[in-house]
Amino acid sequence: MWGPYLMRRFALISIPYLWLLALFLVPFVIVFKISLSDIALSIPPYTPQFDPSAGWPGVTAFLSDLDLENFVFLTTDDLYWRAYLSSLQIAVTSTVLTLLVGYPLAYGMANAPDRWRPTLIMLVILPFWTSFLIRVYSWKGILAGSGYLNQFLLGMGVISDPLTILNTNTAVYIGIVYTYLPFMVLPIYAALERLDGSLLEAAEDLGCSRKSAFWLVTVPLSKPGIIAGSFLVFIPALGEFVIPDLLGGSKTLMIGKVLFEEFDKNRDWPVASAVAVILLLILIIPIILFQRNEQKQREAEQ
Amino acid sequence: MRRFTWFNATSLTLGFAFLYLPITLLVIYSFNGGRNVAVWGGFSTKWYGELVQNEAFLDAAWVTLKVAAFSSTIATVLGTMAAYVLVRGGRFHGRTLFSGMIYAPLVMPEVITGLSLLLLFIGIGFDRGILTIILAHTTFSMCYVSVVVSSRLVSFDRSLEEAALDLGCSPLSAFRLVTLPIIAPAVIAGWLLAFTLSLDDLVIANFASGPSATTLPMKIWSAVRLGVSPEINALSTILIGIVTVGVITASLVSKRAAVKRQRDEQAAVAN
Amino acid sequence: MTAPTEFHPWNDPQAKPLIRFQNVTKRFGEFTAIDKISLDIFAKEFFALLGPSGCGKTTLMRMLAGFEDPTEGAILLDGADIAGVPPNKRATNMMFQSYALFPHLSVFDNVAFGLRRDRLPKDQVQARAEEMIALVQLGPFANRKPHQISGGQRQRVALARALAKAPKLLLLDEPLGALDKKLRQETQFELMDIQEKTGTTFVIVTHDQEEAMTVASRVAVMDHGKIVQVATPDAIYETPNSTYVADFIGDVNIISGGADPVDGKIGIDWAEGQPPLTGICEQDIAKGETVFMAVRPEKVAISSEKPADRSNVVAGKVHDIAYLGNISTYYVQLSGGQIIKAQTANTRRIARRDFTWEDDVWLSWTDTAGVVLRQ
Numbered sequence: 001m002w003g004p005y006l007m008r009r010f011a012l013i014s015i016p017y018l019w020l021l022a023l024f025l026v027p028f029v030i031v032f033k034i035s036l037s038d039i040a041l042s043i044p045p046y047t048p049q050f051d052p053s054a055g056w057p058g059v060t061a062f063l064s065d066l067d068l069e070n071f072v073f074l075t076t077d078d079l080y081w082r083a084y085l086s087s088l089q090i091a092v093t094s095t096v097l098t099l100l101v102g103y104p105l106a107y108g109m110a111n112a113p114d115r116w117r118p119t120l121i122m123l124v125i126l127p128f129w130t131s132f133l134i135r136v137y138s139w140k141g142i143l144a145g146s147g148y149l150n151q152f153l154l155g156m157g158v159i160s161d162p163l164t165i166l167n168t169n170t171a172v173y174i175g176i177v178y179t180y181l182p183f184m185v186l187p188i189y190a191a192l193e194r195l196d197g198s199l200l201e202a203a204e205d206l207g208c209s210r211k212s213a214f215w216l217v218t219v220p221l222s223k224p225g226i227i228a229g230s231f232l233v234f235i236p237a238l239g240e241f242v243i244p245d246l247l248g249g250s251k252t253l254m255i256g257k258v259l260f261e262e263f264d265k266n267r268d269w270p271v272a273s274a275v276a277v278i279l280l281l282i283l284i285i286p287i288i289l290f291q292r293n294e295q296k297q298r299e300a301e302q
Numbered sequence: 303m304r305r306f307t308w309f310n311a312t313s314l315t316l317g318f319a320f321l322y323l324p325i326t327l328l329v330i331y332s333f334n335g336g337r338n339v340a341v342w343g344g345f346s347t348k349w350y351g352e353l354v355q356n357e358a359f360l361d362a363a364w365v366t367l368k369v370a371a372f373s374s375t376i377a378t379v380l381g382t383m384a385a386y387v388l389v390r391g392g393r394f395h396g397r398t399l400f401s402g403m404i405y406a407p408l409v410m411p412e413v414i415t416g417l418s419l420l421l422l423f424i425g426i427g428f429d430r431g432i433l434t435i436i437l438a439h440t441t442f443s444m445c446y447v448s449v450v451v452s453s454r455l456v457s458f459d460r461s462l463e464e465a466a467l468d469l470g471c472s473p474l475s476a477f478r479l480v481t482l483p484i485i486a487p488a489v490i491a492g493w494l495l496a497f498t499l500s501l502d503d504l505v506i507a508n509f510a511s512g513p514s515a516t517t518l519p520m521k522i523w524s525a526v527r528l529g530v531s532p533e534i535n536a537l538s539t540i541l542i543g544i545v546t547v548g549v550i551t552a553s554l555v556s557k558r559a560a561v562k563r564q565r566d567e568q569a570a571v572a573n
Numbered sequence: 574m575t576a577p578t579e580f581h582p583w584n585d586p587q588a589k590p591l592i593r594f595q596n597v598t599k600r601f602g603e604f605t606a607i608d609k610i611s612l613d614i615f616a617k618e619f620f621a622l623l624g625p626s627g628c629g630k631t632t633l634m635r636m637l638a639g640f641e642d643p644t645e646g647a648i649l650l651d652g653a654d655i656a657g658v659p660p661n662k663r664a665t666n667m668m669f670q671s672y673a674l675f676p677h678l679s680v681f682d683n684v685a686f687g688l689r690r691d692r693l694p695k696d697q698v699q700a701r702a703e704e705m706i707a708l709v710q711l712g713p714f715a716n717r718k719p720h721q722i723s724g725g726q727r728q729r730v731a732l733a734r735a736l737a738k739a740p741k742l743l744l745l746d747e748p749l750g751a752l753d754k755k756l757r758q759e760t761q762f763e764l765m766d767i768q769e770k771t772g773t774t775f776v777i778v779t780h781d782q783e784e785a786m787t788v789a790s791r792v793a794v795m796d797h798g799k800i801v802q803v804a805t806p807d808a809i810y811e812t813p814n815s816t817y818v819a820d821f822i823g824d825v826n827i828i829s830g831g832a833d834p835v836d837g838k839i840g841i842d843w844a845e846g847q848p849p850l851t852g853i854c855e856q857d858i859a860k861g862e863t864v865f866m867a868v869r870p871e872k873v874a875i876s877s878e879k880p881a882d883r884s885n886v887v888a889g890k891v892h893d894i895a896y897l898g899n900i901s902t903y904y905v906q907l908s909g910g911q912i913i914k915a916q917t918a919n920t921r922r923i924a925r926r927d928f929t930w931e932d933d934v935w936l937s938w939t940d941t942a943g944v945v946l947r948q
Contacts, residue, residue, distance in 0.1 A: 005473065005659075013394055016384035016444065020403040023441040027418035030425055105317030108310035120314070122553050127321055129545045131502050133519050133526075134538040138324035141331065141530045146340045148327055181321065239411025241505055246526065256413045260505075263417060273421070276414045287409050464640055465673035467660040469738065470690030479686075483677045566721045 035273035036066035046270050070274035079258070080275065084282065086253040090169060090244075091237040094176035098233045099226065101177055102184035106225075107218075109185070110192035121189070128182045136175050136246050143171050143247070167249030175243040180236065184229035191225030192218070224297050231290035238286075239279055255279050325542060332535035339530045349536040359537065362521040366501060369432060369517060373439035374496035380440065381447025381496070382489055386477075388448065389455040407445045415442060416509030423510065430512030438510035439500040446499060447492035454488035487556075494552075498545075581805075582615040583791065589652070591616040591742065591774055592637065597646035599632055599798075606632040608798035609646070616741075619768050619775045621785035623821075624795035630778045633795075634744050637776065638667045650741070661690070666740040670747040672731035674719040680730050681706065681715040687738045705733040708767065725756050732764075736771060745777040749784060761787045782822050786810070794818050810869075812855070815948050819867040824902075826873065826913045832864045832945070839945045841866055844909050850885045852943035868943035873915040875903055875928065876935050883937035889913065891932045903928065905936055 037046040074080040109120045127135060142148045143166040150162040165171050195218065203213040241256035248254070255275065263272040332350075336343015353359060384404055391397070407415060419438045423430055462484065466476035482489070504519040511517065522538075525531050582588040590613035599607035606629045614620045622630040635641045636648060639660035647654045655663065666687070674683050685702040693701070706715050709729035714722050719730065728748065735743055748764070749757045765788050768775050779785050785792045786806040793803045794817075802814045813819035816827055828850065830843035839858055840849035843866075852866045880886060889905040892912060896919075903915045915936055928934055 008474065009391075012383055013387050013391060013400075016380045016387065016448075017396070017400055017403075019380055019441070019444070020384075020400070023419065023422070023437060024403050024407060025399075027422035030421045031414070031418045034421060101317065101320065104309075104313030108306075108314040108317065111306045111310045112314065113306060118553075118557065122549070123318060123321070126546065126549055127325070129498055129549050130325070130542055131519070131538070131545075133502070133504055133522055134328070134541060135325065137522070137526045137530075137534065137538070138328040140526065141340065141535075142324055142327060144340065144530065146338075148340065151340065178320070178324065181317075185317075235409050236411070239413055241411075241413050242523075246523075256411060259413050259417065269421070272417060276417055279411060280414060283409070283411070290409075459671055459673060461669040461671050461673040462675060464638075464660070465667070465669055465675075465734075466686075467640075468638055468663075468665075468667045469687030469734070470661045472661055475690075480675055484675075563720060566718070570717075570721050570723050570726075 031273045031276055033066070034270055035070055035277045036068065037270050038067075038069060070270045071278070073271065074274055074278065079253075083253040083255045083258045084278070087238055087255040088282075090172060090176075090252075090254060091234050091240075094173050094180075094237050095230050095234045097173055098177045098180055098184045099230060102181055102229065103188055103226070105181075106185045106188035106192055109189050110195070117193075121186075124182050124185050124189075132179060133242060135179055136243055139171065139175055139178065139247060140166065143174070166247065167252075169248065169252055171247035171249075172244050172252055172254075175247045176233070176237050176240065179243065180233040183232035187228040187232065188222055188225040191222040195221050224293065224300075227293045228290070228297075231286055231293070235283060235286055235290065238283060328535055329539045329542065332532065332539040334532060334535075339532050339535075349532045350540075353533050353536045353540075356533065358516075359518070359521060359533075362516050362518045365432060365515055366518040369435050369439060369507075370497050370500035373436045373443060373500045374493050376436070377440045377444040377447050377496040378489060378493040381444040381492055382451050382485075384444065384448040385450075385452035385455055389452050404445050404448050407442045408449065410442075412503075412505035413509075416506040419506070420509040429514075430510060431514040432511075434510045434512070435507050435515060435517065438506050439496075439503060442506065443496035443499045446495050447489075450492040450495060451485060451488050454485045458485065580617070580790065582618075583613065588615060590614060590649075591618075591651060592776075593649040593652075594633075595647045595649065597633075597636070597643045597648060599629075599636065599641060600644045605798055607636075607643070610798075610800055612793065612800060612803065614774065614776060616774050617772055619765065619777070619788055619790045621789035621792045622776065622778045622795060623782060623785040623792050624780065625821075626780060628795040629798040630780075630795050631746060634667075634746060634776060634778050637742065638665055638744055639663045664741040665744060666735040666738055666742075667744040668731045668735040668746065668748050670750060672719075672727050672751075674727055674730055674734075676719055679716050679718055680711060680722065683719070683730055684734045684737050686734065691738065701737060705737045708736070708770070709733045724751060725760070728752060728760065732767070736767070736773065739771075740773065742774045742776060745775060747779055748777065749781075750779075757784070758787075764788055786822070794821060796821075812944055813867060813946070816865050816867060816946055817948075819944070819946065824870050824914060824916075825867050826870060828866045828868075828911070828913075829863060830866075832858045832862045833860055834858055838940055839864065841945065844907075847887070850887075850943070851940040852885075852945040853941055854945035856947060858945070858947070862947070865946045865948075866943045867946055868938055870902060870914040870916040871900075871918075872942040873913065873936050873938050875905070875915040875917060876937065877928070877932070879935045880937045884940040885943065886935060886937045887913070888933070888935055891928050891930055891934055894928075894930065903934070905934060 034046055105124075109117065109124070112120055140147075144150075145162050145164065145166065147166070149165070150159075153159045154162065165174075199217050199221070200213050203217045204210065208216060239256045240254060241260055244252045244254040244257050245260075248257075256279075259272055259275045259279065262268050262275060331339070331342075333345050333347060334342055335346025335348060384400075388401055388404065416438070419434075419441070420430075422428075423434050428434060458481070462480055463476050466480040467473065471479060502519065503517075504523050507517045508520055508523075511520070518537075522534055525534050592612075592614040594610050594612040597607055597610045598605065608629075610633070622633060624630045632641060636643055639655070639658060639662075642656055647656060649655070650664070675686065678686065681702055684705050685698050688698040688701055703715075706712055709732055711722075711726060711729055711733070714726060719727055722730070728751070732748070735745075745764075749760055752760060761784060764775075768788075777785070777788065786809075789806060791803060791805055792809050794801045794809065796817055802809060802818045804812075809818060809822055813822065816825075819825045819827070828841065828843050830841040830850070833840035833842060833849060835851075837853075838851050839854045840851050841864060842849050850866055852868075854864075858864060874880070874883070879888075887907055889907040891903055892906040893904040895902040895904070898919070900916050900918050903917070905913050905915060907913060913936055
């Protein structure tokens with residue numbers, strides 16, 4: 001018998017559940033299905049189309065028309081695997097660069113006097129609330145051939161010819177470091193802030209110099225923050241679309257951009273879907289590693 | 303003992319300069335009166351004047367606000383429900399799938415989310431426009447709301463709810479009278495996050511919208527793909543100003559509340 | 574200070590219990606939290622559930638409140654089975670260990686919370702809440718929020734809130750656990766006072782044996798989901814039914830040996846070449862059975878001469894002395910290596926101790942001082 005309590009519980013669970021099923025899982029299944037279909041000059045532009053009115057023979061006919069052709073195609077055209085590799089390389093490089101910029105910043109924040117810290121944290125978070133697009137765009141004016149950076153360097157006499165930065169991978173690195181810096185700084189700061197100051201005193205008491213105490217105590221103890229921050233930068237960077245589109249050049253190959261163009265310009269939905277499926281497969285590994293790191297952290301805290 | 307060294311001071315200065323210089327330059331050059339966007343040609347607010355005249359931008363801004371208001375409100379309701387189910391729901395069939403669907407959109411590349419929603423809308427013959435953008439934004443931002451709210455619910459003393467039941471509340475009124483007022487700051491933060499995410503989103507809106515609806519980020523994007531535009535600088539300045547004032551006000555309010563609370567607690571110990 | 578002496582409904586076969594546990598078992602998955610408990614609690618009792626953490630006492634209380642349902646068996650309140658009645662429909666109220674005061678409501682609104690759920694008229698809510706706040710002497714603090722008052726005051730708000738609906742049964746989960754020792758002792762007497770004034774039945778869960786002994790009319794000692802003994806505090810202390818209870822409540826010496834029943838008393842052969850010890854036992858014990866004698870340290874006398882008139886006398890050497898101010902505990906090692914504790918009250922200021930380390934001493938106690946136990 002269903003009492004009112006169970007009814008309410010059922011409603012509470014099923015409303016968000018059904019929403020996510022319909023608007024997250026089902027679309028995803030559709031992507032997967034279309035990745036196994038063939039391109040066609042029809043609306044929608046792929047075949048086979050599932051026809052529920054045909055009954056069971058329709059289902060089997062539909063299933064037998066699905067194949068891995070698009071995935072085979074991805075391996076034959078080197079555009080795709082170069083795009084995957086180049087995305088990986090750009091994501092790794094930018095993550096390392098973000099760490100190099102972010103760690104000293106987080107370390108400085110953690111060492112700052114107590115009364116400054118809320119303000120410093122707010123200063124790191126504030127850009128996050130500001131439009132992502134605007135922040136990426138702001139670099140266009142700086143990095144352009146006649147941009148502020150070149151004007152400044154030429155004016156100072158440091159260089160005689162303007163640097164070409166915009167529309168290169170360098171601009172993409174800068175864009176990623178800039179937009180994802182808060183994601184790196186905050187977890188590292190959290191780890192450093194928890195660090196017990198007396199540990200450093202103990203290390204120095206036992207004969208460490210301040211430098212070696214930093215490498216032997218501070219860095220290992222902030223490792224969970226470094227790992228979390230790196231994943232938080234790496235994962236979105238891998239599928240990034242806006243930054244390479246605005247700051248990168250025609251030679252900048254990133255899988256998010258390829259996917260968008262495959263879909264937008266070539267209207268090849270099956271291939272776009274296959275690209276998406278593979279991108280997701282690549283992302284699953286770092287995501288699982290990240291989850292495991294978080295899990296370990298939670299267990300360590302208990 | 304922590305020591306604030308010269309090295310720390312330098313890295314803070316450089317780090318924050320890196321974070322704020324591009325935005326500052328953008329704001330300054332939005333007041334540039336000259337023809338060449340990169341060369342300072344005197345102070346002027348003419349770009350703001352042109353911006354206000356530009357109907358296309360105003361329309362896009364209105365669409366964006368509507369989308370953000372609706373999607374963040376629905377997302378807050380759904381996300382709070384989802385958080386409650388995750389933290390308090392106990393065991394039920396498909397719980398693992400449910401929590402997977404809550405966390406997956408947080409790490410899913412926007413291009414994939416956008417593509418999959420587009421294929422869904424086309425597949426079922428749903429006309430794309432404001433409504434589809436709202437649906438798309440609600441879906442991903444409810445996951446953010448649910449993460450924010452569930453982190454508050456986890457630290458929530460469950461005996462408060464039990465006390466409410468014990469004193470005669472039905473489960474629903476216990477939620478309304480006790481749980482909701484206490485987690486309200488997290489729910490509001492979730493709503494703000496959802497609202498900002500929706501205002502900010504370009505990629506998913508681009509996939510989910512049809513010719514009938516253009517959001518502000520889509521408009522900005524198509525304008526800036528070609529190069530630097532002084533009008534966009536002016537628009538950006540306005541948006542940055544709104545966010546800055548909002549965030550600073552919010553943090554001052556919460557800081558004042560925290561200080562008052564601390565003072566109260568000290569007074570309570572004293573008497 | 575405890576309930577009047579004539580109050581002992583548990584000895585009256587005609588008395589109807591307010592609460593009856595009938596063979597109640599509660600399992601969480603594989604784990605058995607409560608194991609076939611049967612127990613009666615009578616109206617106006619101040620009943621304590623005492624035991625170490627994890628013994629099931631909190632689960633027992635949460636079943637009364639309605640947060641858990643028994644897996645097997647029934648719980649009767651006033652003769653009616655309360656299984657399946659949700660907590661908000663039960664005539665019981667609970668004072669939570671964390672107090673669970675609603676942080677967003679004032680002291681007054683916290684106390685009035687339950688009354689408002691009953692949809693009482695406004696003036697009645699007002700009057701009753703004020704009455705309760707006055708009972709716990711928090712009048713000046715009625716408009717404060719919980720974080721604006723001290724820990725002891727919060728404890729009183731929680732009590733007033735739980736009492737406001739005049740429940741048939743008030744459940745108190747470690748009510749004094751968060752208070753410091755001095756405040757806890759004062760509050761114990763206040764609790765008893767309030768219990769007597771309101772005539773409400775109190776069931777208290779605690780792991781603190783002193784607290785249970787002070788406040789309760791009866792104490793149930795629990796272990797691993799079972800009730801080991803239910804009795805008045807003095808009976809629990811003086812005639813424990815097992816070494817577990819004897820050891821859990823207060824300090825005790827336990828000496829084991831083979832039984833030798835003589836004239837209604839039990840002799841115990843506890844060491845070779847030593848005269849047997851004698852004690853009393855209410856159970857029938859066969860000759861040769863292994864039994865345990867439990868004797869409280871304060872009932873063991875220490876002397877330098879061998880006492881002539883005591884039935885139990887053993888010799889030993891002072892191994893250690895713990896001076897606690899009001900009393901001293903001597904740890905005396907017997908020739909077999911066993912250590913027996915003897916306590917003396919320091920009724921005079923000691924300029925000179927009677928005994929010191931390594932002194933040869935005699936320990937003695939009467940045959941009614943020690944209880945002989947089977948397990």
